[in-house]
Amino acid sequence: MRLVARDVRSEVTPGTGHWVAEEARQEVLAALTTFLAPYRDQDRATRPRAATTPGK
Template identity: 70%
Template sequence: LWHIPFNRLDEVNEQLVRGREDIYFGWQLATKATNKLPDYAVKYYIHALASHRDALRGSFGWYRALDATLAQNQKRASQRLTLPVLAIGGAKSVGEGVANTMKLVADNVQSVVIPDCGHWVAEEAPQEMLAALSAFLTPYRHAAESR
């Protein structure tokens, strides 16, 4: 998890990574995946991060804002979510941890843990994720269509 404090640095991380996005993010995408991500997906993400200086800054900005985000989430947790929540995790990453986290703030949490999948669920198991999303959303789609 060394990358979290690195990503939160003010500027030196951008200076070290700029022009080397393929090395840094290629490593991140490769090492947190259980299944190798498709080359086209890796190229797409790296190109997006390298294409504009604000894109790289924004990717690190998410980490730099963690203190504010955590404080905001603490305030949000005072009013529990009542709508249905779908929590999807990769079994070889956080797995059931996604649902367990959401259960701290939501009353109706459905959990899907995708086997043989790591951190990058959408890229590693797109069909399984689509199936989980479809099963979760289908009742709401049918309800909307019947109105």
């Protein structure tokens, strides 16, 4: 992933297998919340607006 992405992080969640989101819901939520927090905290006025399609 580091070859194609700028902000790559990894987490190790002991005691989980292939279904980490099912086996460790709270840990996954905490990791995602921490990772996404800077985007939530940015000034909303500086974010590009999503493209809209007329009539939709």
